Amino acid sequence: MPKFARIVTVAGGPAHWAAQQGNDLIDLGPVPVGDDPAAWLQLLGNGAPAAALARGERLDATAVQWLTPVPRPGKVICLGLNYSAHAAEGGNAAPEYPAFFMRGATSLIAHQASLVRPHVSDKLDFEAELAVVIGRRARHLTEDNALQAVAGYACFNDGTLRDYQRRTAQWTIGKNFDGTGAFGPWLVPAADLPPGASGLKIESRLNGRVMQSDNTSHMIVTVAQALVLLSEVLTLEPGDVIAMGTPAGVGYARNPPVWMQPGDRIEIEIDGVGLLSNPIAQETK
Template identity: 40%
Template sequence: MKLIRFGDVNNEKPGVQLANGTKLDVSAFGTDYNEEFFGNNGIEKLKTWLEENQSSCPEVDDNVRLGAPLTRPSKIVCIGLNYAQHAAEAGMEVPKEPVLFFKATSAIVGPNDDIIIPKGSTKTDWEVELAVVIGKKASYVEEADVFEHIAGYMLHNDVSERAFQLERSGQWVKGKSCDTFAPIGPFIATTDEIKDPNNLNLWLKLNGEVMQNSSTSDFIFNIQQSISHISQFMTLLPGDIISTGTPFGVGLGLNPPLYLKPGDVVELGIEGLGTSKQNVVVYK
């Protein structure tokens, strides 16, 4: 199943995207895609509900805006330097355990919404990432049990301001959390749709030129290792997002470095998780 949310900003409704691409409004199901939905077997309940009600669900026109495919979660936990080749291009040692940081949930936008270059930015960068959506409360989870706690997967552009992140005092969160720095979607693919999240092609283009093209098989820490590790330090709640790192090919790693500017167009995708497209604009 593919979960979508659609409509104007702050007025999105829940929907599903069928295998043939048709989008349906499922707001009559009675709940949005939030912590309660994911934590109370909402995906299975929605599947059952659709068996009887799909024919009465209104279709959603392709011209309608897609929002983030879930409501604002309690947290976004990100993993840095989780691809071997990306660690090399960043000039950093391969980490001995997952490098964790937070991204503010207020950065979340729809998959095709604009990226806004923030005030004072000189080094806004792109990062295609596989994001995991937690489906069941997770604390001290063993690697073997991780997949029981996953609701699904989605595409994430972990937009980053490198000067804020690396050249200012404090932690990376400042360079990761500006408004619009977390375009997610177009949909959440439930776990039955993705056979092996540790072997998915992912790519990103800037103005039509391929900048990133790799596979999650280059993970330093795979999905099981990453989520088990995170759960040793905090409780993951249903709907929480785990962003699993980016492969090589970011602007920071080029020689000379290349950063986003107004008028740029970023397109990205992951095998089985669709594509997204963001226009880059300056803060006004």
């Protein structure tokens, strides 16, 4: 089944929708003015008409500019400590209630864009995560209907400045530096993956070296359970993103710690979802 992306085919040009079918990247045409997440997610839900795939121009995937799967999410909600082994490596017990926190849209970057190490810290860490993209407005979901609110899934790297994260009991400040949250490149329809995207291998690689390797079936709080808890509190809207936490193997827990450095490349790969790859660059003024 196709995977979908938002891309730019010509420098400075408009956003286009594209699909990966087999080894081909197929242009599905310009995104309507306004880049409305609801319209994008409706296309995703329709599975892209076969006619659009048949007549679309074949593109060189190395020559396009990738965009994030959702242009500017209204909410990016993240779960901390959602794999027991990751909680343990940091000396934490798995929380009784999920450690929710939020990211701002200005922290997000796309596939192949530079993940930025800021001037003020050299402790930039990686976190491979499954991202859930909401497809319809929802409140007070149940475990029986929660997954009906999911449009699709993507790869996410919850890049974190660990020293800033530890400066306060609230993690937000270490999780929101500009250009540290990589997202994409593909948005895979929920119907094309197991329910709740469970049972998928998830891995991070730094300069080709495997750092994290686990399975989404080991998440403490499932996608459905997370959506139930969140929708008790707030309205989920089309284009909202939920990042489902990271497995063990992060840089700060290693001896000695491993931080991402300018010139490095970090890859996040999830079976059936895709490969998210970003070089690391130093912040420039």
